[in-house]
Amino acid sequence: xxxxxxxxxxxxxxxxxxxxxxxxxxxxxxxxxxxxxxxxxxxxxxxxxxxxxxxxxxxxxxxxxxxxxxxxxxxxxxxxxxxxxxxxxxxxxxxxxxxxxxxxxxxxxxxxxxxxxxxxxxxxxxxxxxxxxxxxxxxxxxxxxxxxxxxxxxxxxxxxxxxxxxxxxxxxx
Amino acid sequence: xxxxxxxxxxxxxxxxxxxxxxxxxxxxxxxxxxxxxxxxxxxxxxxxxxxxxxxxxxxxxxxxxxxxxxxxxxxxxxxxxxxxxxxxxxxxxxxxxxxxxxxxxxxxxxxxxxxxxxxxxxxxxxxxxxxxxxxxxxxxxxxxxxxxxxxxxxxxxxxxxxxxxxxxxxxxxxxxxxxxxxxxxxxxxxxxxxxxxxxxxxxxxxxxxxxxxxxxxxxxxxxxxxxxxxxxxxxxxxxxxxxxxxxxxxxxxxxxxxxxxxxxxxxxxxxxxxxxxxxxxxxxxxxxxxxxxxxxxxxxxxxxxxxxxxxxxxxxxxxxxxxxxxxxxxxxxxxxxxxxxxxxxxxxxx
Numbered sequence: 021x022x023x024x025x026x027x028x029x030x031x032x033x034x035x036x037x038x039x040x041x042x043x044x045x046x047x048x049x050x051x052x053x054x055x056x057x058x059x060x061x062x063x064x065x066x067x068x069x070x071x072x073x074x075x076x077x078x079x080x081x082x083x084x085x086x087x088x089x090x091x092x093x094x095x096x097x098x099x100x101x102x103x104x105x106x107x108x109x110x111x112x113x114x115x116x117x118x119x120x121x122x123x124x125x126x127x128x129x130x131x132x133x134x135x136x137x138x139x140x141x142x143x144x145x146x147x148x149x150x151x152x153x154x155x156x157x158x159x160x161x162x163x164x165x166x167x168x169x170x171x172x173x174x175x176x177x178x179x180x181x182x183x184x185x186x187x188x189x190x191x192x193x
Numbered sequence: 194x195x196x197x198x199x200x201x202x203x204x205x206x207x208x209x210x211x212x213x214x215x216x217x218x219x220x221x222x223x224x225x226x227x228x229x230x231x232x233x234x235x236x237x238x239x240x241x242x243x244x245x246x247x248x249x250x251x252x253x254x255x256x257x258x259x260x261x262x263x264x265x266x267x268x269x270x271x272x273x274x275x276x277x278x279x280x281x282x283x284x285x286x287x288x289x290x291x292x293x294x295x296x297x298x299x300x301x302x303x304x305x306x307x308x309x310x311x312x313x314x315x316x317x318x319x320x321x322x323x324x325x326x327x328x329x330x331x332x333x334x335x336x337x338x339x340x341x342x343x344x345x346x347x348x349x350x351x352x353x354x355x356x357x358x359x360x361x362x363x364x365x366x367x368x369x370x371x372x373x374x375x376x377x378x379x380x381x382x383x384x385x386x387x388x389x390x391x392x393x394x395x396x397x398x399x400x401x402x403x404x405x406x407x408x409x410x411x412x413x414x415x416x417x418x419x420x421x422x423x424x425x426x427x428x429x430x431x432x433x434x435x436x437x438x439x440x441x442x443x444x445x446x447x448x449x450x451x452x453x454x455x456x457x458x459x460x461x462x463x464x465x466x467x468x469x470x471x472x473x474x475x476x477x478x479x480x481x482x483x484x485x486x487x488x489x490x491x492x493x494x495x496x497x498x499x500x501x502x503x504x505x506x507x508x509x510x511x512x513x514x515x516x517x518x519x520x521x522x523x524x525x526x527x528x529x530x531x532x533x534x535x536x537x538x539x540x541x542x543x
Contacts, residue, residue: 052295095295
């Protein structure tokens, strides 16, 4: 029984959930109050993008889905909406990272920023697809720009956090 | 040694002050952020609390102004129509806003009351200034309120138009048409006929009977005449009577529309206002209040805001009205939830 619990605790996605909960608590408290230019900073989408940057597109898509699902739990949007969008963000970040020859810290910043901005554009599009009206306007681009800029600053530590959380169990031991 | 009033001591102190003041000022400038940080840490909650209290006061006074305008017109209409439904008698629950949505695309706030207080989805939420939204999710001890600015919000509203200055034409009996006297009145004072309401009298049907003053003693200068055989209006004869303006014409004119949110960066709008000649042109500053009705989620006559901009459209399309909300949605603290359900959604007991 304890072995099973330990195995579960060693699972990288279990660690990701714990990390995601921590970041989610920051998202709903500190970053919810910090609204530069009236835009709420989105560190959850950064976490999804960072997962893709750290471990590739496949793991990034799964991690993005899990992170988005956590975010859906605190939003009033349809359940699974953020999960789908963040899965795409994680996948795109992983694909972008694989296309870069000898990635550096600034390429990771750039990719994290672009992936976050894409996520902020995809989110209202997905909301519109699911029936929401009036949210697909010019302000979406402004929100994407601000979120992308601020997530670029935080992308390097976020990528390191995700790299640690998504490490294989054997490597952790 | 310290000789009070000594000119030497005074000169020395003044000289030291001249030298020391710039140093003191520079030190104050350099250490000001440190002091501010310390004050921010130690007195932050007090400042936030006072700020919230003052915001509530400002919102209350702003709402009161608009509410007063609407109330005056409501009172006029009440005098003419002898009674309208009011918010009195609807139970409410007070709650505090504990958070807002972390999303950039939905405008919702979270309050610290839920189903334990009797809240249900769809109930209207107000603060001191006016309506702020409706409840969309209810949990045991918390609820989610969708704000008026959310694109998904829609509500039936009434626009209370300000009556235009009336022009009254009077013609004395027997005078030539060309001698008509035209009087322009710019006031809204209305002289109502003396009425006797018969509330409490057996056999009275509420809302039907408005007895005229025939039972009262005539006022000085007033002549009581039998109906039908004297006076300017007689059967089979010409009606060259005085043209009088009925008192009901001065009551505020209303038109219903649909209020729709457009996101946090844009003001809500009111659609489906018809181009009716009687309603006239909508004016900036006209109050917007909830329309109510059997299927509406909000009772009638809740203050929402005032018209801030009018976008006229061609043809039979009515204007689109931009609305300045009475409530400041950026600084919400205490709110009140009306435990109101429209009659169409009430569960009928078996």
